[in-house]
Amino acid sequence: MAVLVQDSGRELRRIVRTNEEIKTVVLRATKINLMAMNAIFLAKRAGQSALGFGVLSNELRRFAMDLQKQMTRLREMTYGSVGTITALVQQGRVNRLLERTRKESAGSGRKLIDEAMRGRYGLAHGRHRDQITALNRRLNQMIADTTQLVELGSVLARSAKIEAAYGGPFSTSLMQVSSDFERTIGEIQSSLESLSKHEDA
Amino acid sequence: MKTAQVIYEEGAHRWLALVRDPSRPDYLIDTNEYLVSVGDDAILLDPGGSEIFPAVFSALSTEFDPRKINKLFASHQDPDIISSLSLWLEFNPNIQCYVSWLWAGFVPHFGGDQETFIPLPDGGADIPLGGQRLQAIPAHYLHSSGNFHVYDPHAKILFSGDVGAALLPPGEDSLFVEDFDRHIRHAEGFHRRWMGSDRAKRDWCHRVSQLDIEMMCPQHGAIYRGEQVKRFIDWFAQLEVGVIK
Numbered sequence: 001m002a003v004l005v006q007d008s009g010r011e012l013r014r015i016v017r018t019n020e021e022i023k024t025v026v027l028r029a030t031k032i033n034l035m036a037m038n039a040i041f042l043a044k045r046a047g048q049s050a051l052g053f054g055v056l057s058n059e060l061r062r063f064a065m066d067l068q069k070q071m072t073r074l075r076e077m078t079y080g081s082v083g084t085i086t087a088l089v090q091q092g093r094v095n096r097l098l099e100r101t102r103k104e105s106a107g108s109g110r111k112l113i114d115e116a117m118r119g120r121y122g123l124a125h126g127r128h129r130d131q132i133t134a135l136n137r138r139l140n141q142m143i144a145d146t147t148q149l150v151e152l153g154s155v156l157a158r159s160a161k162i163e164a165a166y167g168g169p170f171s172t173s174l175m176q177v178s179s180d181f182e183r184t185i186g187e188i189q190s191s192l193e194s195l196s197k198h199e200d201a
Numbered sequence: 202m203k204t205a206q207v208i209y210e211e212g213a214h215r216w217l218a219l220v221r222d223p224s225r226p227d228y229l230i231d232t233n234e235y236l237v238s239v240g241d242d243a244i245l246l247d248p249g250g251s252e253i254f255p256a257v258f259s260a261l262s263t264e265f266d267p268r269k270i271n272k273l274f275a276s277h278q279d280p281d282i283i284s285s286l287s288l289w290l291e292f293n294p295n296i297q298c299y300v301s302w303l304w305a306g307f308v309p310h311f312g313g314d315q316e317t318f319i320p321l322p323d324g325g326a327d328i329p330l331g332g333q334r335l336q337a338i339p340a341h342y343l344h345s346s347g348n349f350h351v352y353d354p355h356a357k358i359l360f361s362g363d364v365g366a367a368l369l370p371p372g373e374d375s376l377f378v379e380d381f382d383r384h385i386r387h388a389e390g391f392h393r394r395w396m397g398s399d400r401a402k403r404d405w406c407h408r409v410s411q412l413d414i415e416m417m418c419p420q421h422g423a424i425y426r427g428e429q430v431k432r433f434i435d436w437f438a439q440l441e442v443g444v445i446k
Contacts, residue, residue, distance in 0.1 A: 101255035104202050109262025
């Protein structure tokens with residue numbers, strides 16, 4: 001039972017860390033969205049020589065929006081986890097009180113507590129363990145999907161950098177913007193790596 | 202561990218007082234719980250806080266099968282009254298809890314669902330028990346704004362919740378009030394501070410003085426018997442309440 005309580009405490013701390021990373025990623029996705037909008041205007045000003053850059057900037061904007069949606073789903077999932085963990089903490093408290101009751105009881109009272117605890121402990125322990133395992137599996141899967149999505153963003157940013165080289169007089173500005181994309185996406189990748197570590201911990 | 206003491210018994214009709222827990226930590230206020238049973242029908246009055254559930258359950262199970270408790274009564278919403286609700290539901294998920302309608306949306310934070318609660322109207326109601334009827338007597342604002350006591354007309358016992366409560370010093374832990382004048386000193390500060398309405402107090406005194414009461418059982422402290430009940434009502438009627446002194 002003490003293990004249950006420790007588990008739930010660890011899970012709650014993990015959820016808090018995950019939510020903090022989610023917030024960071026969402027902020028960076030918003031930043032990419034704004035940067036992409038500016039890049040689209042810049043590409044329009046650059047004209048024919050930045051057509052490819054413009055297309056990539058559009059794709060980066062779509063990527064930023066997809067990433068925000070993905071992070072919203074991830075956040076909803078962590079909220080669901082909080083519900084499960086809270087139930088686990090409550091179960092742990094009830095179990096602790098029943099343990100104490102058992103120690104203080106004798107005769108038929110103790111038998112009743114034994115019966116109640118056998119039923120509760122076996123069912124609740126197994127059920128919550130399964131729930132936590134399933135939640136962690138889903139979280140890990142979603143983080144892996146997000147990592148793939150961000151990998152696509154990284155490819156787009158690198159391609160934008162190549163396109164920037166053909167931007168004629170706007171080349172320097174376009175290069176600057178594409179470097180910003182690359183750096184911000186790199187930061188998102190670091191956050192996702194950190195998220196993966198939290199989930200594996 | 203608390204002890205279970207029979208304070209009334211006539212045929213299948215019984216009152217058990219669950220009192221005095223020497224192993225209770227000092228930071229928890231001491232409470233009395235009362236089980237009223239008529240045959241196999243039983244109601245636990247102010248079942249207590251979750252932290253003292255082990256002591257209440259173990260004492261109670263020496264005298265009564267806890268699975269047969271099918272009713273709870275919460276005089277009001279405080280944690281020392283009813284935070285053990287979810288634990289009692291472990292033993293009987295169909296248990297029903299009588300509580301003021303005012304708290305029917307608050308107490309479920311301690312456990313239960315919409316089937317669990319029977320909201321009591323402000324004017325009070327009868328509580329059926331084994332073919333007999335207990336009466337939920339209004340005691341609003343004493344101290345909670347939605348507050349009830351329970352009167353058993355057959356046993357002539359009034360469960361008076363926080364009214365009559367006394368914070369007894371170590372060593373003065375008898376079940377019944379032995380010396381009224383000495384005892385009431387331990388009740389005075391409590392009543393001045395916790396009872397917030399002089400008008401509510403006068404209403405209550407008028408209401409219960411019309412009942413035939415042989416025992417008045419508070420949630421804290423000792424039980425008043427016989428003449429002491431009238432003495433208490435008279436004392437309370439003239440006490441200035443709702444003040445910090």
